[in-house]
Amino acid sequence: MVEEFIFARLSSKAPAEIFRELRETPEGKSVTRNQVYYLWQKENAKIWKRDADPLKSAKILLSENDRYGGLFDEFASGNVRALSFFAPEAVRLARSVTQLVMDSTYGTNNAGMDLFAVLAEIDGTGLPLAYCLLDVVKSPNESGKLRADLGAKTDVLKQFLQRLKGLEFNPRCFAIDKDQAEISAVRSVWPEAKIQLCYWHVKRAVNKKMCESKKTKTQDHYWPENALRLIPDLEVCWGTLPERRPLGTDHWLGRCECPSTTEKLERDGRLEVTTKKERDTVLEILRRHFHLHPLIPDENGTFKSADTIRRECVTELYTWCKARGYYRLWAYMFTNWYADDEWELWARSADPNEIPTVKTTMIVESHWRTLKHDYLHRFNRPRVDLVVWILTTRVIPDAVHRVSAIVKNNSRVYKARWRAEFKKHWRTIAKKDVDPEKLERYHTNPGWQIQVVRDLTSMNFKTKMT
Structure with a gap:
């Protein structure tokens, strides 16, 4: 009876929520929180666990998915190894985008692998294109803090980005934080791209x-x-x-x-x-x-x-x-x-020819917040294969759905969050009186503004003076 109660709520509720509901039933009076989590985790693992080795299980998961069959790779350099995969729907949707953002996070899995993500910026919203789980391999003789071999991390990231370039991405601007390995990898793959450090x-x-x-x-x-x-x-x-x-x-x-x-x-x-x-x-x-x-x-x-x-x-x-x-x-x-x-x-x-619209890496930070707060918080030290399953079946499809609505201008489904604040601020400013002296100093060029709007609409961020 208790197991049936837990399994019926497996996909819709977290263990803590199930435990609170179970306490209200006569059969659940003697059940502990740890027992609920154990049964919930054991049954949940049947969905995404394919092998005792989490990394091997993650690769099997990706190979089973027809959409990711040929869009995942393993890279290695020195004592650094990585597993990367690319989102096919997002790649098709954002192939003409010229501004990309990359950042990494830790604490997403019990293997201690860093998770890198590359997102495309579309109307102020981030669309995940690719992920890379990177790990520093420990040798039998090593102890203490692990350190990557000199240049190994850069080489692995370069291979990861080179595969993304092979999917016909040619960004003119790449926003990252001041991580030297990321900077070197981007410069090597796209030497003409403007690297824009996050202002924050x-x-x-x-x-x-x-x-x-x-x-x-x-x-x-x-x-x-x-x-x-x-x-x-x-x-x-x-x-x-x-x-x-x-x-x-x-x-x-x-x-x-x-x-x-x-x-x-x-x-x-x-x-x-x-x-x-x-x-x-x-x-x-x-x-x-x-x-x-x-x-x-x-x-x-x-x-x-x-x-x-x-x-x-x-x-x-x-x-x-x-x-x-x-x-x-x-x-x-x-x-x-x-x-x-x-x-x-x-x-x-x-870069005197273009003005990057991306100033920070906050769209990636928001992406990490969604991943950790909306999904990973349910699991205690999740495995790598579980993280991959969540990304491919939950996070990426949701992001593609949102951005597709933006591209199709379907505001009933979703619209960029910055627009509401922009309209509110615009209406406030429109009510203010204009100082004639300031108007004299500010030389507005309507032709230039129209050209900027056209360029942004066509996702061509190169603003030309008219």
Whole structure:
């Protein structure tokens, strides 16, 4: 009787819900919570468990599904192995999309495998295209924390993305967080794509660094000649260790006229910003620099080149730090965010021809939240094959259903969540009076706006000035 009670609610209720209902019956008075979970898990496993080895079971599950028969692969490099699979309906639906997002999460399975996902951005909504379960294999002699062999993780991710490219995906923008393995893999597979670091992660990293109380050694990595190419008025010796000044120059020989030539610097120390007001100011400067773009005019209606934008941004940050004597903050910001290679990763103006609509990886974070809160919370340390079964039979079909409604403009079924907030804000702004002076400064170009709308409608994000 108890087993029948549990099995009847197997697909619709979690063990805790079944246990609460079972307590109200005469037969369930002596049944424990663990017994309910055991029976529920045992019967549930018949649906998705194919083998005692979870990874082997996951591959059997994928091979049994006609849709995934030829769309899953195993990759290996060094001590890293991976199982990847691709969503066929999503691939067909999003093949023309030019902006992709990738991120990883952990804690989804009891094998400790990291789960990577690549999503296509469609009208502000994420559509999962591919997943990759990545694991670092432990040898019999190893103990303690596992570490991937040098370059192995990058090589596996490269193979994973290369398969996605083979499905006719050619993104012009790829949004990720600052994971070097992901960055290297994307650059290798799509060298022409604009890598766009997540704005939220950039802001969080800078704020976290400014709040740290431990000492840093940013001066050991600061080369002033790199900044001098962008800031002609740079005081080369300010905040620069003597051995890092340009070789063969008066600065290196100590014969220059820089006021800080003879100042002694400590190699390590914490960043100088100590108040919340100053930290907020730095983050506000970073925010403005992130959003600048050659296709967006300034308040005077001037369109600036990508090179001009970068020079002005670096100069503004340097001037702010120099006025306060914050040479450690300047060295950290320039070395980690404003140097040549770093600027190209996060500043939207680094690609002067297109404006990425994706600013963060939040659509992937939302995807992880759905997976964990709506499905995995029912299971205690789920196996890999169970995670694969949930993704292929629950998560992906639901996402395809939502995005299909968006593409077909069927708002009765689903519409992008940002639209309701956008309409609300639009109506609020429409009620405000327009200041004639501000209207004079803001040079609206109707022809350009119409072209942008047409480009976005056709999912061509290349905005051309008319």
